[in-house]
Amino acid sequence: MKQVSTLFLKIAVILIGIPILVMCIFLVPEIGNVAAEMLPSFSYVKYFVFFVFYVSTIPFYFALYQAFNLLRxxxxxxxxxxxxxxxxxxxxxxxxxxxxxxxxxxxxxYVFAEIDDAPGLIFVGLVVPFASLVIAVFAAVLQKLLQEAIDIKSENDLTV
Structure with missing residues (x-):
């Protein structure tokens, strides 16, 4: 049963990575072009958008790799x-x-929300940072619990 559940989770980890890859190929250039069109006086904003999205995929895929290793x-x-x-x-x-x-x-x-007069757009921008922060807190809690369990296990091994 354990092998089946970890196999399912391994497949889920792989499937999580595919949409991000597709987004980087097709959606990020569009977002950069839209940013450059909306702010023509700041033409370099396109490259800033590319930088943030493409550089953030590196830790994303590294975290997926670590999750896959954890399942192994x-x-x-x-x-x-x-x-x-x-x-x-x-x-x-x-x-x-x-x-x-x-x-x-x-x-x-914030600038896009001001231009389009759509204040809800700011909350859309908060989704990724907030979700990443939740994952960081969850990983920190699991790390602490696992470390305490390892410490208790090693104490029990020494007393026996």
Whole structure:
């Protein structure tokens, strides 16, 4: 049963990466062009949009790789080990990096909301940073719990 559930999660991790790849290929250039059209006096904003989105994919895919490794550790009965704690720590740092990068682009959402007179657009810009921050907090909590479980396990191994 454990193999089936981790297989399902591994497939889910792979399927999570595909839409982001498609977005980077097709949607990010469009977003950059729209940003350049809406702010013609700041033509370099297009490259700033490209930078933020493309650079944020690096920690995203690294976090997916670490999640995939974490599932492999579970399959090999190494879930309660220091390598699992390290994988969660890396996922936490990746989520913080993604959130920080997308916070840099929030002023553009404010400008677009002012131009289009759509104040709800600012909340759309907050989705990725907030979701990344939630993932970072969740990974930090799991990291702490796993570290405490490893410490308790090692204390019990020493007393027996």
């Amino acid at each position: 550790y579970i399959d090999r009965n190494h879930a309660f080990s220091q390598i699992s704690v390290n994988a969660l720590k890396k996922i936490k740092y990746c989520a913080i990096t993604i959130s920080s990068l997308h916070v840099l682009i929030l002023p553009l959402f």
